[in-house]
Amino acid sequence: MKLMVVFGTRPEVIKLAPVIEAARHLDGIELLSCSTGQHRQMLDQALACFGLQADIDLGLMRDNQTLPELTARLIESLTHTYQQHRPDVVVVQGDTTTAFAGALAAFYQRIPVAHVEAGLRTGDPYSPFPEEINRAMIARLARWHFTPTSKATRNLLAEGIAPEHITQCGNTVIDAIGLIQQKWAQHPYQGEAADLFPDQDVVLVTTHRRENFGQGLENICEALLQLGREYPQLGFVFPVHLNPQVQEVVYQRLADIPNLRLMPPVDFETSLYLQSRSVLILTDSGGIQEEAPSFGVPAVVMRQHTERSEGIDAGFATLAGTDIDPILEAARGWLGAPERRARLQGQPNPYGDGKASQRMLQVLLNEGNGARHGHR
Incomplete structure (x- = not known):
């Protein structure tokens, strides 16, 4: 064949x-x-x-x-x-x-x-x-x-x-995570993200959805500004999508936040490494919604709808939309409850078995x- x-x-x-x-x-x-x-x-x-x-x-x-x-x-x-x-x-x-x-x-x-x-x-x-x-x-x-x-x-x-x-x-993404984890078993990750906020807990941020361009992206940036001020002990890592409509807004609004690192898009292995180090992920990515449960990390989904509700049903994610207050409420709900995050550790990924x-x-x-x- x-x-x-x-x-x-x-x-x-x-x-x-x-x-x-x-x-x-x-x-x-x-x-x-x-x-x-x-x-x-x-x-x-x-x-x-x-x-x-x-x-x-x-x-x-x-x-x-x-x-x-x-x-x-x-x-x-x-x-x-x-x-x-x-x-x-x-x-x-x-x-x-x-x-x-x-x-x-x-x-x-x-x-x-x-x-x-x-x-x-x-x-x-x-x-x-x-x-x-x-x-x-x-x-x-x-x-x-x-x-x-x-x-x-x-x-x-x-x-x-x-x-x-x-x-x-x-989902084959769980198979792909397995391939990278096999690689790490032989050669631990040594890439560009290894030195980011080495002594701090990390919050990973990603956004790229076309339907969030404009006011939605402006709201996401404002929520990040507020979270960065509220949680100075955390390191926020934001790989910025190459689309000019994302780059222009993000770099204009978020360029000077002390505990926020803006960086170019990262490869899949680096994304998984950042997820594995995170205490929370703020994202509109479908893929990350599927990947994060493999590391027991919760996600705030910054979209109006998600076709991946299995993670929400299993307690791994919160659907917040793109208004400022719901994003802040969802993020605070996870960051202020370490015992809630701890319950996710070791739970099976609802999207597949590899x-x-x-x-x-x-x-x-x-x-x-x-x-x-x-x-x-």
């Missing part, structure tokens, strides 16, 4: 790296990895973290690209790539424009699609934007739906996806060879 794994952003690489690694060691799979280059710098950073190099690099990133322009280039370029290499199965992950265009171009070529991390929903088509509609559209195009949790499975069943096409297998990649590939090996020709 010729398997083509398509990715274009840092989160996709992180969650597909363990799938690629596992596929390399399985008989019966001819593996091709295809990078669209949707996010160039952060994509390359993630590839280097796992020692990966794409077999095919489409290099489609452009400065200030619009969603329609990017989507059109992706469909055209991926169509040509599929025609040239003729994979039996195309694998896409999550909810990016690369994933949606990759699935649509494969459908046009009658190539079956496997969707990793299927079934996530907020119920609001504009939150997150455009990700919510991307993943809903991929669900109409995919042949295999690999869901991370029972809630994601229920979402797809409610949308009419046949149960025989759904495999609940956990074996998702193996489960997916076994399904594809069992069913993938005949799927292109319409066999079930």
